[in-house]
Structure formats: structure tokens, C-alpha cells
Amino acid sequence: MPSSVPSFAELLRRCEHAAVHLELRDWYAPTDRFEAWQRGDRIDWDDRESWWHPYDQMITDAVARGVVIRRARVISEPVSDYIRWEHYVTHANITAGEDVRWLPRRQATAIALPGNDFWLFDGALLRVHHFSGDGVVIEDEITADPNAVKLCAAAFETVWELAIPHHLYEI
Template identity: 80%
Template sequence: MPSSVPSFAELLGQCERSAVHLELRDSYASPDRFEAWKRGERINWETREAWWYPFHQMISDAVARGVTVRRARVVSEPVSEYIRWEHYVTHANIAAGEEVRWLPRRRATSIPLPGNDFWLFDGALLRVHHFSGDGVVVEDEITADPQTVKLCSTAFEAVWERAIPHHLYQI
């Protein structure tokens, strides 16, 4: 059955001011790149073609249009192997123009957090990710419900305020 949820590319393409992403999991389904990293393979950051994906181009294009793109990750410490890998590949997100911060989960106790990862576009439209226990996206949901948007926006900003900028976060 086809999804009625607009694609990420469509939502980011329509975005005018801001796109924020909150990640709350310590692992997601293992992409091939993670498996390669676990085997010791590393990215040649000087050869952009080796790591620049369509996602990075979408982010770069949005930033060039004046959209601020921020990502905050709430992580358990010591971090999982997956988070070690995410920290490593975040170089690509930064190169594309994202701002990325990390919040140790122990510093998030007093923040009311939503139960799911999400993207919030222009402070008004949420794309909520629903994952299986194994970290596979089961479905995405779109909502503009004002209470849900407010909860997610407030949670993101609280995480962002406490979080550590990527270049300062040591794992």
C-alpha cells in the first residue's frame, strides 16, 4: 500500500526557515556502511564522491536556500558501537551544512521528551518516525497537531540548549 506521507525530500524542499531532527535511539537498523566500519573500513573524507549521498545534497541545497538544519542526538553513555559510528560519519552531516549536537541521556532526565524520533519543519509540521525494536523504520507519520508540535519543538530546544556541539563531544 503506498504511503500518503510526503517524502523527506518533498518536506525539506518546501521548508523555508528551519528543519530540526531529534534522535533518541542508541542504535538503528545496521546499514552496510556501519558493518563496513565495524570491519575496520574507513571513509576517505578527501574523496567526496565516496561519502556524499543524495541526502547530503538535499541538506546542502536547503542550507543554501537559507534553511537552518539542526540535529540533536540523545545518547546513553558509555555510547554504543552504533553511536561511535554515527559520531564518525557525522563529518558528512557537518560538511552538508547541518549543525549537530549530542546530549548525554543522564542530562536529559528533566526534559519532557516525545516517545519517537522526528523532523520538525518550519516549527509547524512534524514527520514522526516509528521504529521496530530492531531499529527499522516501520512507518512515518505526519502531523501538524498544535499540542504535539509544541511538545516536540519545546523538547528539541531544551535538548539543543543542554547538548554539546559535535566538535566538542568526545566519545
Template identity: 75%
Template sequence: MRSSGEIPSFAELLAGCHTSAVHLELRDSYADNERFAAWRRGDRIDWKGRATWWHPYDQTIADAVARGVVIRRARIISEPVSEYIRWEHYVTTANVTAGEQVRWLPRRLATDIALPGNDFWLFDGALLRVHHFDGDGAVVEDELTDAPALLKLCAAAFETVWDRATPHDQYQIR
């Protein structure tokens, strides 16, 4: 495994991706950020004014999808959802507009799934970027690996979650 200082950026990893990138999220909250703070204050996004919310991340995703890369994101969440997840559900419109496929799985439906302990991105089923967070949800370090056992565990976990999860446009926040 290589640690954060030696890892290419997400954009570089995705640029080298040929067929698929999958992302599994396991937390009910992540570190505070200005966009979340604005939402908490009552600010809402004008989804028709794309220039006001489209970020470089969205373009990176759109470019990869245009090249034929299938990008899927699955989130395992507790219900009732946290305030952070309520916000993530709201801003997922940007992910979907950029070309990601997103699904939601209530944690109670994941009890029998062998899950890794950390969020990850898996690129082309061959390269794994593992995210390590502190207790408040800030990224402490990322690791990059191609260890076969980890690739197999994470790919299987993601596919099981994906098969059970509800597509974004059908998942209703409770």
C-alpha cells in the same frame, strides 16, 4: 496524522521548508546497514575524497542550507556509547559538511526534559514527521501531523535538548 504511504518523501518535505528543520534522535542504535557493517569491518571513509561518500541526502541538505534553511540535529545518547553511536559520531562529518548543525546530549542530562516517545523531524515549526521504529531500529512507519499540541511538545523538547547539548566538534566519545 497521515501514515507512511501518504507522506511526501523527506526530500520533498525539506524542499518545502523555508526557515528551519530540526531532528531529534533518541535511540542508541538503529537497524544495521551496509555503511555501518563496513565500518565494523574496519573500513574508513576518505573524507578528502568527497565523491566517494557524498550521497543524495547530503546534497538535499546542502541545497536547503543554501536556500537559507537552518538544519539542526540533536542526539540523546547513553554513555558509554553503543557501537552504533560510535559509528554515527564518525559519519557525522558528512552531516556537518553538508551544512547540518549537530549536537550530542548524554541521556543522564535529559532526565528532567519532557520528551516525545519517538524520533522526529520538525519543519518550520509547523509540520512534524514522527518516526516509529521496531525493537531492532528499523523504521516501521512514519506519521505526519500539524497537531498544535504535538508541535509545541516537540519544539520545546528539541530546544531544551539543543540548549544543553554539546556541539559535534566538541563532543568526545567515551
């Protein structure tokens, strides 16, 4: 059954000012890139052509239009192998134009956090990710519900203020 949810690419193309992404999980479904990293393969960051993906280009294009893109990750410490890998590959996010921060979960106790990861576009439209227990995306949901938007926007900004910039967060 085809999804009625607009693609991330379409939502980012429509975005005019800001896109923020909050990640709350310590584990997502493994990818080939993650499994290669676990085997010891490392990316040659000097060979951009070998790792640059269409996602990276979408981010770069949006930033060039003036869209500010921020990503915050709430993580458990000590970190999982998956988070260790995400920290490693965040070099690509930064190179594409994202600003990324990390918040140890123990510092998030007083924050009202939503139950799911999300993207918030221009402070008005949420793309909510629903995952299975093992980190597989089950579905994405789009909502402009004012209460959900308000909660997610406030949660993101609170996390952002407390979080550690990527270049300062050491695994």
C-alpha cells in the same frame, strides 16, 4: 500499499526557514556502511565523491536557500557501537551544512521528551518516525497537531541548549 506521507525530500524542499531533527535511540537498523565500519573500513574524507550521497546534497541545497538545519542526539553513555559510528559519519552531516549536537541521556532526566524521533519543519509540521525494537523504520507519520508540535519543539530546544556541539563531543 503506497505511503501517503510526503517524502523527506519533498518536505525539505517545502521548508522555508528551519528543520530540526531529534534522535532518541542508541541503535538503528544496521546498514552496509555501518557493517563496513565495524569491519574496520574507514571513509576517505578527502575523496568527497566516494561518500557524498543524495541526502547530503538535499541538505546543502536547503542550507543554500537559507534553511537552518539542526540535529540533536540524546545518547546513553558509554555509547553503543552504533552511536560511535554515527559520531564518525557526522562529518558528512556537518560538511553538508547541518549543525549537530549530542546530549548524554543522564542530562535529559528533567526534559519532557516525545516517545519517537522526529523532524520538525518550520516549527509547524512534524514527520514522526516509528521504529521496531531492533531499529527498523515501521512507518513515518505526518502531523500538524498543535500539542504534538509544541511538545516536540520545546523538547528539541531544551535538548539543543544542553547538548554539546559535535566538534566538542568526544567518544
